[in-house]
Amino acid sequence: MKAGSELKLFVENTLRDIGSSLPEGYELKNQEEAEVYFELTGTTTKTIDGKIDFHFAATGGEHSNEDSALVSFGVGKKLTSAEEAEKIIALLKSMAVGAANMQKPEEKKTAKESLK
DSSP states (O other): OOHHHHHHHHHHHHHHHHHHHSOTTEEEEOTTTOSEEEEEEEEEEEOTTSOEEEEEEOTTOOOTTEEEEEEEEEEEEOOOHHHHHHHHHHHHHHHHHHHHHSOOGGGOOOHHHHHO
16 A cells, blocks of 8 residues: 555545544534644554555554554634624624724834934
């Protein structure tokens, strides 16, 4: 099996395993939004009969005859539609405030003018 195929299988199996392990009402989140953040070492081991075994191990462990990769992901509660809408509105408001605080092009000074 080619290395690219092994990587593809590893990624597919890792995502499937993580997703199916989440309790109802939870989803994957980025590190900032996660209630819990995980860093695991995902490993692939080739068996004698040529099959590839996927599993997770504690980080920092030694693995002989295995290919390993660090897998990081966060988990948090799924937002309701109303919570998601509130989050989007807050983001839009902060973007509007930021845009309003930007100087208009004609008000900008060149670096030379600022030093005078």
